[in-house]
Amino acid sequence: MSEQLAVPLTGWGKPTPLSLFRLAISRIATMSLVEVQKLRHDRTELFTRAIQPALWLIIFGETFTRLRAIPTGHIPYIDYLAPGIIAQSALFIAIFYGIQVIWERDAGVLAKLMVTPTPRIALVTGKAFAASIRALIQALVVLILAALLGVALTDNPLKLLGMVALVSLGSCFFCCLSITIAGLALTHDRLMGIGQAITMPLFFGSSALYPINLMPDWLRFFNLINPLGYEVDGLRGLLIGTPAQLGLDFGVLALASIFMISIASALLVRLAR
Amino acid sequence: MTTRTVPPAVRVTGVRHRFGDTVAVDGVDFDVAAGMVFGLLGPNGAGKTTTLRMITTLLPAPPGTIEVFGLDVARHKLAVRRLIGYVPQRLSADGALTGWENVALFARLYDVPRARRRQVVDTALESVGLVDVAGRTASTYSGGMIRRLELAQALVNAPRLLMLDEPTIGLDPIARTSVWERILEVRANTGMTVLVTTHYMDEADQYCDRIALMHHGRIRAMGTPAELKASVDPDATLDDVFRAVTGDELRSSPGERMRDVRATRRTAHRLG
Ligand SMILES: Nc1ncnc2c1ncn2[C@@H]1O[C@H](COP(=O)(O)OP(=O)(O)OP(=O)(O)O)[C@@H](O)[C@H]1O
Ligand SMILES: [Mg+2]
Numbered sequence: 390m391s392e393q394l395a396v397p398l399t400g401w402g403k404p405t406p407l408s409l410f411r412l413a414i415s416r417i418a419t420m421s422l423v424e425v426q427k428l429r430h431d432r433t434e435l436f437t438r439a440i441q442p443a444l445w446l447i448i449f450g451e452t453f454t455r456l457r458a459i460p461t462g463h464i465p466y467i468d469y470l471a472p473g474i475i476a477q478s479a480l481f482i483a484i485f486y487g488i489q490v491i492w493e494r495d496a497g498v499l500a501k502l503m504v505t506p507t508p509r510i511a512l513v514t515g516k517a518f519a520a521s522i523r524a525l526i527q528a529l530v531v532l533i534l535a536a537l538l539g540v541a542l543t544d545n546p547l548k549l550l551g552m553v554a555l556v557s558l559g560s561c562f563f564c565c566l567s568i569t570i571a572g573l574a575l576t577h578d579r580l581m582g583i584g585q586a587i588t589m590p591l592f593f594g595s596s597a598l599y600p601i602n603l604m605p606d607w608l609r610f611f612n613l614i615n616p617l618g619y620e621v622d623g624l625r626g627l628l629i630g631t632p633a634q635l636g637l638d639f640g641v642l643a644l645a646s647i648f649m650i651s652i653a654s655a656l657l658v659r660l661a662r
Numbered sequence: 663m664t665t666r667t668v669p670p671a672v673r674v675t676g677v678r679h680r681f682g683d684t685v686a687v688d689g690v691d692f693d694v695a696a697g698m699v700f701g702l703l704g705p706n707g708a709g710k711t712t713t714l715r716m717i718t719t720l721l722p723a724p725p726g727t728i729e730v731f732g733l734d735v736a737r738h739k740l741a742v743r744r745l746i747g748y749v750p751q752r753l754s755a756d757g758a759l760t761g762w763e764n765v766a767l768f769a770r771l772y773d774v775p776r777a778r779r780r781q782v783v784d785t786a787l788e789s790v791g792l793v794d795v796a797g798r799t800a801s802t803y804s805g806g807m808i809r810r811l812e813l814a815q816a817l818v819n820a821p822r823l824l825m826l827d828e829p830t831i832g833l834d835p836i837a838r839t840s841v842w843e844r845i846l847e848v849r850a851n852t853g854m855t856v857l858v859t860t861h862y863m864d865e866a867d868q869y870c871d872r873i874a875l876m877h878h879g880r881i882r883a884m885g886t887p888a889e890l891k892a893s894v895d896p897d898a899t900l901d902d903v904f905r906a907v908t909g910d911e912l913r914s915s916p917g918e919r920m921r922d923v924r925a926t927r928r929t930a931h932r933l934g
Binding site for chain 1: 715718719720721740741743744746748750752753754755756757758759760763767768770771772773799812815
């Protein structure tokens with residue numbers, strides 16, 4: 390038997406900030422790896438989930454482009470819509486992670502992880518990472534489809550990289566929002582109710598489907614405090630070159646993500662009690 | 663920490679916990695000396711699981727204090743978590759991961775160095791007899807297989823303190839024996855301490871060095887199996903001790919039994 394001696398008892402006093410930081414980074418990597426392993430076991434799901442955004446783009450996009458019902462200036466409506474659909478599918482994926490965390494709680498997995506030397510922030514960030522990966526795979530599907538439908542997308546690698554960052558930040562925010570709600574709702578049924586009640590307003594209360602200047606004032610204000618609005622604005626600017634406040638978009642999403650990661654981590658312990 | 667006398671593996675002092683109106687643990691004190699197998703016994707709802715969960719840092723314990731190898735659990739959560747391995751009462755393995763990945767995850771979380779990780783995981787799976795199914799997702803495992811997988815997870819980095827909440831429930835007799843053999847083997851190799859709850863009196867008698875009997879959130883009797891038996895009757899069994907200490911309430915209320923059944927079903931459902 391190659392059993393090593395158990396961990397030494399001494400030397401585990403109060404951890405220093407640096408050692409905590411290192412630990413957090415290492416655990417975030419571990420929890421992200423685990424999420425990748427889970428995705429690998431469930432590859433079909435990755436693609437079946439891409440059907441919905443594809444339908445939005447093809448049916449909604451093509452129809453409204455023909456109808457010219459939504460004035461988007463000199464840009465065809467389907468071009469205008471494609472970045473919005475990427476943001477939308479990222480939102481729908483991320484919002485699901487709160488439910489997954491509740492499932493893992495019910496299966497006893499969460500409590501077991503929380504008893505290991507793993508900072509809560511790593512458990513939350515692992516989920517956020519998984520949400521980003523899924524969202525990016527869907528974004529790829531939407532981009533390919535959009536290109537086939539003749540949308541004039543950027544081919545600038547830097548801008549595409551910017552898209553990756555923006556989609557990741559957006560997924561991270563909404564994933565952590567969902568975990569936060571899970572930490573407050575505590576049960577699967579309540580979370581489903583709340584999740585549905587907020588997902589649709591977030592989506593329709595953003596510029597994903599129509600330009601801001603078509604919105605009534607109150608909706609315009611909501612778009613202003615809705616992170617999805619910033620994600621859409623940035624994605625549109627990067628992908629089809631509409632005027633966008635990229636600095637503001639990235640700044641708002643980055644701050645909102647950090648804020649949400651902290652809250653979700655703090656509430657996670659409620660789920661394990 | 664200075665070099666004083668070796669602190670006990672666990673020291674629980676004046677610990678209480680309530681869930682709403684239910685007082686689950688109502689002032690519990692006990693020490694578990696390093697290196698021993700300590701059994702926590704008691705009828706359903708006695709507060710055993712709640713006590714274990716407080717030691718794992720999951721539940722707060724004020725106004726009581728809990729020390730694990732001299733470390734205050736409330737103040738040194740991270741340090742305490744490095745020292746413990748925990749198998750909860752309800753079956754729990756990540757059904758979306760394979761058996762191998764489940765154990766490898768815990769090897770990473772307990773900082774098994776990368777160079778040794780593969781081998782450590784293989785050894786852990788081998789020792790619980792799961793090598794052949796290691797590549798299957800845990801959602802396809804039977805209850806007993808999940809239990810053994812959990813043991814492999816908890817033991818992957820030879821914890822100082824292993825906490826097992828009814829580890830052998832639902833295991834066939836051979837698996838039960840092999841689980842205990844595995845635990846005792848690791849203890850012999852590393853000197854780890856074991857804190858276990860069980861409803862099997864024969865197991866407690868055979869494997870525990872010391873036993874505490876809980877009832878209604880309090881410890882009603884404590885000692886070696888021999889001492890406890892002798893205190894009741896010269897030729898009493900541990901069953902008799904249990905009955906003497908808990909009165910005639912061997913069965914919990916029907917409501918509580920239903921709760922257990924439902925929880926077990928739910929777990930089975932999630933994993934399936
Ligand atoms: N999460 C919870 N919420 C509310 N009450 C709880 C919770 N967990 C335990 N209890 C209550 O606390 C008391 C002690 O429960 P605990 O699970 O610690 O008992 P136990 O000794 O482990 O019982 P068993 O042998 O059935 O596992 C019980 O009355 C139970 O109903
Ligand atoms: Mg219990």
